[in-house]
Amino acid sequence: MKALWRIWARVAGLFHKNWRDREMAQEFESHLQLHIDDNIRAGMSPEQARREALVKFGGMETAKESIRETSRLLWFDTALRDMRYALRGLRLNPGFAATAVLSLTLGIGASVAIYTVADNLLLRPLPYPDAKQLVMLYEKNPHRGFAHNVISPANYFDWKAQSSSFSAIGGFFDFHVILGDGKRTEEKDAQAVSGEVLPALQVKPVRGRIFTMQEDKDDAHVAVISYRLWQEWFGGDESVIGRQVQVNSRPFTVIGVLPPDFYFNTRTSDVWLTLGLNPANNLRKTQGRWMWAVARLKPGVSLSQARAEMTGIAQRLEIAYPEFNKGWGADVVPLRDSFVGQAKTSLMVLLGAVTLLLCVACANVANLLLARYSARRREMAVRGALGAARGRLIRQLLTESVILGLAGGIAGVVLAYFAVSGLVALAPRDLTRSVQITFDLRIVLFAFLLSLVTSIIFGLAPALMASHGDLNRGLHEESRTSTGGGTRMRSWLVALEIACSVALMAGAGLLFRSLVGLQNVDPGLDAHNILTFRVTLPTQRYKEEQKRIDFFQQATEKLNQLPGVRSASATSYLPLNGIGAGTTVQISGQPPAKPGEEFVATIRTVLPGYFRTMGIPLKRGRAFNAADDVEFTPHRFIVSEAFVRKCLSGEEPLGKQISAWMNKENPFGEIVGVVGDVSDKTLDSEPAPTVYYIHSHLSYGEMVFVLRAENDALSLADPARKVIKEIDPELPLSQIRTMETVVRQTFASQQFSAVLLGGFSLASLLLAAIGVYGVLAYSVTQRTREIGVRIALGAEPLAITRMVVASGTRMVILGAAAGLAAALALSGLMKSLLFGIGPRDPLTFVAAPVIFVVVALVAAYVPARRAAQVSPMEALRAE
């Protein structure tokens, strides 16, 4: 308490300084008067009395100084003085100040921006109570390369019955619905959840309630909506609870509204419905794997315990149901990992990259400071000689670097603020799909600390060096002949900059090579000028197969006749989009495969004209025609080349009878054609064997239309919408985009990292070049006399140039070698981002240092030329 009062008094002491000084003087004066009066009373003469009083008082100035020290925050005064001094110094040298602040702005800005994204994705707790207990349950099939696979509802019920690690297990899947409230009809993202999901997430609705277990069991027609939908559609109206909405043309009752910041798995869900699974049905016979499961660990149960238990259960299920479960295991993954997924690697690489960039920026500023301080060495020595303590000198120099650091930090935060929104726009979908990215006070605090720490890092060494004790040397030193410790340290700093930059450049090189490789991969189709959009028929109104077949036939026909359309068709799932259906395929004439060894193929159902529209080459036989698209024709299939290779081991495919299990009845049908391969997921994944159904035999109610345009594909969106509305005015179009966008999305994450890393490495290249130039230019200035003498003695200008360049070569080579070693050691971390090249790609690892050495030598050549042009007379006169 005492100490607090004292501090408070000192802070208050910062104000009214003059008044306090006056008061002190008055008090001392009155003290002396009292003393003099006493002395005179004791019989002294006035002069004697005064002298005695003064002597008895002691040093008047010492007392005043002591009072001033006690009454104010002294360090604050000093800091203010240092700050004024530093600002004056910086104003006198704006070039230096600007370069330093700019370097730091780049370094800190990039770090803060990447940190913001990483913090949001990797560090911040997910918005659920005790989110650490939440896990996703997956099936996996290592033989077929399926990690994190969707699960079978049958296995889901067995997991629930047999496991004891979890306090709840719930099933869900993401889909979309056509939502209507009588006024409008729109497609909205939705989630079907079992009764356990929302309670397991411990979400409290802001209005109404969530589903009961009974409602889930009955598949009751009740819906929970998002806060967003409540605001947008119902204006936040309280009477929304109990209101009827149309979900896929069926009436549902709204029973609850979820909180505004709630999201789960995707951030776009607006409607939650019950999953309504009935365990009594024989789900292994009737359904495959299609849903997801989330679970909450019981308190005290660890992830590895849960994983062990689930592995055991999956093994038992594999033995109990070999036809269904052969080769299938189970996996337990923390919820955050499953949300963030692949983005984690990209982010770690980027975090590493910004750290390197920040290092380069710090080294660069330290370098500039060293140059500046060595010019002020004499000043320091003089001040030291006049009695300035070393700590005091260091503190003053550090004040300057902290000012630089904070200026860079402030500019960096501004840069980062804009960079983050750019980053999010540029980011691959899976980076931002499930987590919101926000820029808040926490980030600003981080930036502040970061700039403080960096300014101490880059400022301390130069400050120590500059204030180095040897006064005599400092005073005697003739600045132009000295090549002291400062220069050696600067060379080391430049070597460090070069090492970091080379490592960065190698990383960027690897990513760019991968990106170019990906862009040159033949996607197996011609993505130019194709418009795609999805139309979902509400099951209620399109129950009969014939209705669905008719709709899509009619729509395709009309779209085909639109002006500007070359051809139009539709498919169940777009390729290169990451989603699709797969099933077991049986080949006539072959014995039924052993469980777990069946052929599995991707299944697409298409309308006639699909291959022509998409530009997928027909290799053998014929494509589907209108005559195939009739419900009662015999089944006919078209397969991909990968199917011929893998499932028919290259045998003659045309005329072969196959059966792909998609319906209740799966009659064998003839293969009438073979088409080129197109990958389901990304360009770098191996194309899966694919079987194409004609729509009339596998009549999905949800299809993606594809339109090949004469030129601008997006301009067809409005005419196409009109065509669909003419047939059925209540059908919304969704996901309208070009095929090129779809293809580009597949390498978005590589592009993202490559562009960023490329930018970082260019910035660091620039900084390092400035570093090389700075050190050499400085040493040339210092050695002017020596060089002048050499020229006077007959040295050729070329030899001088060579000498100076050579003196820079050592640090460049050393730095490049260190950077290369670091890059080789670290590049393994990027493996999953690379395509077509190994993490030790020779071309990259040769090119990066070579580019660097060339740039560095150019930077060295400029001062070297200046050295060669030194006129000996001038140099000697400079004496």
Place this chain on the structure above:
Amino acid sequence: MALMVLKTLESMGPLHGYGIARRIEQISGDRLSLNYGSIYPALLRLEQERAIVSEWGTSENNRKAKYYRLTAAGRRQLKQETAEWQEAAAIVARFLAPKESL
């Protein structure tokens, strides 16, 4: 010094700096000779700790002077520090006593 100042103010009531310094010197029987100037930083510190407060007043011989007065907190502090000091002195005394008896 702080303890002496507090004790002086307790026994003498409100007093100016000169008076306090003078009094301390007298109490010590002039064995303790101090620079009067050094009393002021100590007074300021005590004032900052709110053990004493000051105000301008007039001295007995009609001089303007700043008077210091003990506060309740100051009294508490004096009591506590007196006890502490006595204890410390007692310990040192006991520590020194056997040596003499040897």
